[in-house]
Amino acid sequence: MPVKAIAPNYHGDFKDTQDKYHGQQLISLCWEKHTSFGWPMCMPVPPEMPFGGLIEKVIPHIFGDHPDFAKIQWDQVQWSTSKGPFVPDPAKSLAEHGIKHKHQIRFRTPGLDGHLGGG
Amino acid sequence: MAADGNMKPAKKLSLKENYAMLTRGLDWEPTYQKKEDIFRMIDFEGIKIHDWDKWEDPFRLTMDAYWKYQGEKERKLYAIIDAFQQGNGQFNVTDARYLQALKIFLTGIVELEYASHRGFCMLGREFPGAGPRIAAQMQSIDELRHCTTQIHAISHYSKYFEGMANFPEQFDRVWYLSIPKSFFEDACTSGPFEFIVAISFAFEYVLTNLAFMPWMSGAAFNGDMSTVSFGFSAQSDEARHMTLGIEVIKFLLEQDPANVALVQKWIDKWFWRGYRLLALLATMMDYVLPKRVMSWGEAWTIYYEENGGALFADLARYGIKPPKYADVTIKEKGRVSHEMWSVFYANRDAVNFSTWLPSEEEMAWFSEKYPDTFDKYYRPRFEHWRQLEKEGKPFTCKCLPQLCQVCQWPCLYTEPDDATEFLHRETEYKGETFHFCSDGCKDIFADEPEKYVHAWLPVNQIYQGNCFLPGVDPTAPDFNPLVEALKYMGLKPGVDGGLLKDSIDAQRWEQWTSRPANIHEGAYTDFVRKTTNG
Ligand SMILES: [Fe+2]
Ligand SMILES: [Fe+2]
Ligand SMILES: [Zn+2]
Secondary structure, X not given: OOOOOOOOOOOOOOOXXXXXXXOOEEEEEEEOOOHHHOOOEEEEEOOOXXXXXXXXXXXXXXXXXXXXXXXXXXXXXXXXXXXXXXOOOOOOEOHHHOOOOOEEEEEEOOXXXXXXXXX | OOOXXXXXXXXXXXXXXXXXXXXXXXXXXXXXXXXXXXXXXXXXXXXXXXXXXXXXXXXXXXXXXXXXXXXXXXXXXXXXXXXXXXXXXXHOOOOHHHHHHHHHHHHXXXXXXXXXXXXXXXXXXXXXXXXXXXXXXXXXXHHHHHHHHHHHHHHHHHOOOOOOOOHHHHHHHOHXXXXXXXXXXXHHOOOHHHHHHHHHHHHHHHHHHHHHHHHHHHHHHOOOHHHHHHHHHHHHHHHHHHHHHHHHHHHHHHHOOOHHHHHHHHHHHXXXXXXXXXXXXXXXXXXXXXXXXOOHHHHHHHHHHHHHHHHHHHHHHHOOOOXXXXXXXXXXXXXXXXXXXXXXXXXXXXXXXXXXXXXXXXXHHHHHHOOOOXXXXXXXXXXXXXXXXXXXXXXXXOOOEOEOOOOOOEOOOEEOOEEEEEOOEEEEEOXXXXXXXXXXXXXXXXXXXXXXXXOOOHHHXXXXXXXXXXXXXXXXXXXXXXXXXXXXXXXXXXXXXXXXXXXXXXXXXXXXXXXXXXXXXXXXXXXXXXXXXX
């Protein structure tokens, strides 16, 4: 049963549908193993943003301070969503990668597992 | 006196008779209205009650005795608070860091007492049985009393220190306070049986000792006599609330075998929700209190694993099992407070209390209390951040979190079996993705998705542009939703949040008391050095 309520067929309106984000969509970004950042980051981005923009602008702004960051070899990075691994094309948009509203993008940097074990 | 001289005074009622007259004796069978029209909330959850008279009242407390007893406690409490104020008790607490714990308490807990008052008010109306209805009415008044006495006890600090004056507004608006808020809103919008299992049993009976004992001992250890006296004044109420919790469970389980599965489902849900709520307390115990009572890990071992273990062994005869995911709480006990303090520190400008990094000596304490986790996962992080502070560029998180759709905590937790991996749980419902902090929260959503799809998640609301003060133009070219959101939450830079050493509370503390604002760090200002160096 979707909810136990006094009124039959109670429906809760979705509070976070994409149309409420003024042309943008939410995504989450998670640098795996880097737990010192505390959480997967949530942000609004335009769906037409190229994946390259994520790598060149968004990710360095959020994660750039970490001692591991400068050592990342971007061609070695393993990308995935909850649906499984994928290889991004920097020229193609998030939408073209099938990244929908509220999807989570994870990246793993093998060998770079957090500063001295502390995430 | 009657003229014939035979009139004898009526026999005094026994306590039991007096009690029966003043509770069940006040009830009546309706004749003008149908019973099901009067008690309309009682059937939809699926709980079956065959005989409300089987309800055994645990306290036999009548309303007249209740008022008398509570009134006496109230007089004692206010006498102590008066003495505390006249003696400038606010300066007898350990340091300014302790005040930050009071802010968390005031904004995070006090409002829950009020929410609880509302919930029990509803039960006091909805239960068809007179016994439980009166018990709920008394608890409703208790919770209101807890709320007001806590506000009064803390209000004195607010005359001297910042950040406590706007607690009701902050409770409604500060992002992380949606965690306690949503907890009680979930309970109050459930049916009466779920509410009472959630609050009286899962929260008050199973988990309250965890909140109450360490918090009150913490206050005593740190010289906060005002909070301690409030605690004593509430203790007998809490004992009554806990008894109600266990009686309710037994009553429901004995009424109909079909109730067992529902009760189990609610125990699972509310144990998990209560546990997630207590993460705030874990942080307070391990990181905020300047003088600590015990570690969160120790408290969980004693108050949940040992006491809770005995309780659920006892309930096994009804077919009740220990809460689902209790094993996860045990795996997490060496982690939650460290994970949590890390995010509060990294996001210190967006919270209503100041933060700091643990000192060498504090880290040594953590290493001892958390031998399996602290040195391995958290010490390197804090040492690195300490270095960054020295270099004048303290670590700051640059982005808002992905939130759990159910408990509303950021998804900050790690895999139960691997503290180095973020835990990712999500689901798709009617084409939309929803994220969770844990399997516990994911299960709660799966059971009643329509209840949680319209949760008001602060991060998502900020990004939609719904969190700003009137008069702000969200279409203006320089509109910054994050800056505006802080104003909306009532958080002032340099006053609320930030680093303790830079805070106005710390400055004033040292100026007024000549004692360090954080006993673990030594003096922040010259006010302390002057006196200590003679
Ligand atoms: Fe209370
Ligand atoms: Fe209570
Ligand atoms: Zn959660």
